[in-house]
Amino acid sequence: MTSLEEDAAILHALNNLFGKILGAAELALDLVDQPDVRHELETVLRLTEEAAALVAAFRTAAS
Amino acid sequence: MGRTLSNRVLLIDDDIELLRQMSRALFSAGFDVEAAPDGLVGLERFQANRSDLVITDLIMPTREGVETIVALRKLSPDVRIIAISGGYRVGPADFLNLARHVGADDVLAKPFRLAELVALAVRSLKDGATRPTA
Numbered sequence: 001m002t003s004l005e006e007d008a009a010i011l012h013a014l015n016n017l018f019g020k021i022l023g024a025a026e027l028a029l030d031l032v033d034q035p036d037v038r039h040e041l042e043t044v045l046r047l048t049e050e051a052a053a054l055v056a057a058f059r060t061a062a063s
Numbered sequence: 064m065g066r067t068l069s070n071r072v073l074l075i076d077d078d079i080e081l082l083r084q085m086s087r088a089l090f091s092a093g094f095d096v097e098a099a100p101d102g103l104v105g106l107e108r109f110q111a112n113r114s115d116l117v118i119t120d121l122i123m124p125t126r127e128g129v130e131t132i133v134a135l136r137k138l139s140p141d142v143r144i145i146a147i148s149g150g151y152r153v154g155p156a157d158f159l160n161l162a163r164h165v166g167a168d169d170v171l172a173k174p175f176r177l178a179e180l181v182a183l184a185v186r187s188l189k190d191g192a193t194r195p196t197a
């Protein structure tokens with residue numbers, strides 16, 4: 001596997017992980033009413049999207 | 064004359080956790096959901112029980128998504144197809160553009176919010192229902 005293919009495989013795995021973190025947080029939001037818990041879950045969503053954007057920017061810069 | 068709007072959806076993804084999450088979100092939104100862990104099983108389930116919408120991942124170990132989309136189009140020119148992918152060459156758009164080229168109606172890059180997927184599923188079915196048939 002070339003380094004480019006290794007990068008692609010890692011980015012694919014990261015995107016899948018970010019997607020599942022987002023999904024778990026979204027589904028959990030549907031289960032809770034407490035504002036403090038909802039706030040923390042919304043923070044998880046926001047930070048995960050920030051991490052995904054960083055990964056995309058890193059890949060763009062590297063290509 | 065448009066097609067009848069249905070809520071039957073077939074989900075194909077080799078990531079079982081994401082498959083569970085997407086199934087739950089679509090079920091909660093009122094969809095009748097069937098799930099498959101790869102393109103091979105997905106095609107078998109589609110032939111046994113036709114859906115109006117198929118949501119398929121692209122990079123899968125057993126019968127990957129582009130091949131699955133081509134086979135679905137041969138089986139049913141009218142089925143709505145949404146391709147999803149987190150795969151990269153220079154970006155997910157590579158795989159998603161290829162999916163569009165071979166017959167996907169809509170595409171969504173991973174990672175996405177489940178709410179985005181549900182909204183796209185609803186919109187895709189509405190677009191299909193209003194599209195004139197031959």
